[in-house]
Amino acid sequence: MTHYPVRYFSLSPEIVEVHWPDRIEEGILFDILAFEKMIVDHWSDKIRSIHHGYHILGIELNEALPAKHCVESLRQLRKRQNSSYLVKPMEWRLPVCYDLDLVPELETYLKKKGLSHPSFVKKHTAPAYLLYFYGFLPGFMYLGGLDKDLHVPRKSRPDRKIEKGSVAIGGGQTGIYPMASPGGWYQVGASPVEFFQEGKLKLPFRPGDRIRFEAIGQDAYSRIREKQSFEWESKAYEG
């Protein structure tokens, strides 16, 4: 595992951050996750919230601490970071229906990109997407690994409502809308899986995990939607 150089940044007396080099990179993610795990293990009583983006880990403290003291403790902790904190990623299959009847907007997208339906489905289901973090909406995954051929500029005028379960593409990103939301992405698929069960957010995947989209037909889509729960299939990610 790469041990990247980091900088410490006190954003306020209550917020301290660790900054990695500013790029989107798998190695950076796993280094962040390992350090995060270590901080939570050692500081759980001091932390109000902890979360990260692509290259920044942010820690909100329960009480205002002298920033210098906090940064020094983090520096000491970082020195002791070792491979025992490395997270072990899982791979998950997530069913997605790409039928044009169900997802009429896919037609617009395919025309825009000059892609055939089968070749689009093949390219979209090929990667094991890397989950970097959740943001934007509760349960919205920032996934890495979208095929360059599938990138599309975001709509200049966002739609008022992208439906729950929509699988969409915007810029160089693809993701699933866990709840309805306005947005400027193109809907290219529909997942029947609920991220909310009995109103509660249930997220089986953790940052570092891999997500594979599995193309299903409309029958399977309807069957899964009717069921109250979904049996997640996962295995250790082998790369």
Place this chain on the structure above:
Amino acid sequence: MSTLQDPGRAGSAASGVPQSGPMDLDSFLLANHLMRREPEAACLEIYMGGLEMIFSASTQLVFTGAVGKVRCQGHLFAANQVINVRKNDRLTLSPPGAGQWAYMAINGTFQAEKILGSQSFYRGITPEEKFSNNDQLDFMPGRRFIPDDQARVKPQNFPEEQCLRAYPGPSFSLLPEKAQQIIQQHAFTLSNSQSRMGIQLEEIVDNDLKELISAPVYPGTVQLTPSGKMIVLMRDAQVTGGYHRLLQIDRASISKLAQIRPAGKIRFAVETP
């Protein structure tokens, strides 16, 4: 608009769930203090008054924050005063003369499911995102009667210009010296674009900063958009954002800012943390 708010669900940021919690935390804590409740107890948060309530049981209440006239069965009550209501009483709260957010603590416990450790309303997380007309809010009555003390906490003032304590964000030093000075010396105007998520400021800060990859944001983060608009994130802010982070205002300043109406002014007192 009214919602239930408690200190929120900070612990769920890693799942992309906003913290939520009271816009004016100080007034919220005062309400619980006056009602002799624990600081984590949920209160009713009311935006700009204009509310009528009918009680189906006797209880005690207190309003704090931006409180307009409180009328109950022909009597007038002030902010920060313990009010005894009886079964079938009708209580009205008119819009406040200054400020925006009021809190109502009850001698008892509001009955709403805790989701991810909090009763704070948030779209998609809780069954309701705000109360609607004729909604019923259940409460479990408290066991102790709260005597109306002689000594009363004076109602707060809500000036339309406030100085906020701020710390430089990672992008602050990337701005030209001139822009840095403007941010520290000028007053900024609150726009009409205000919600529990954030408050946009009117003035433009010209910048040619490069695009960023998404990074954590928090309530109190001051973002700068490519078009030069500044947005101060509030309690329901997203957990990550792609805009430049210019400043971080402290927790007490978030409460002060929340009470300033559109067209009000703020100044940033920038210091090192």
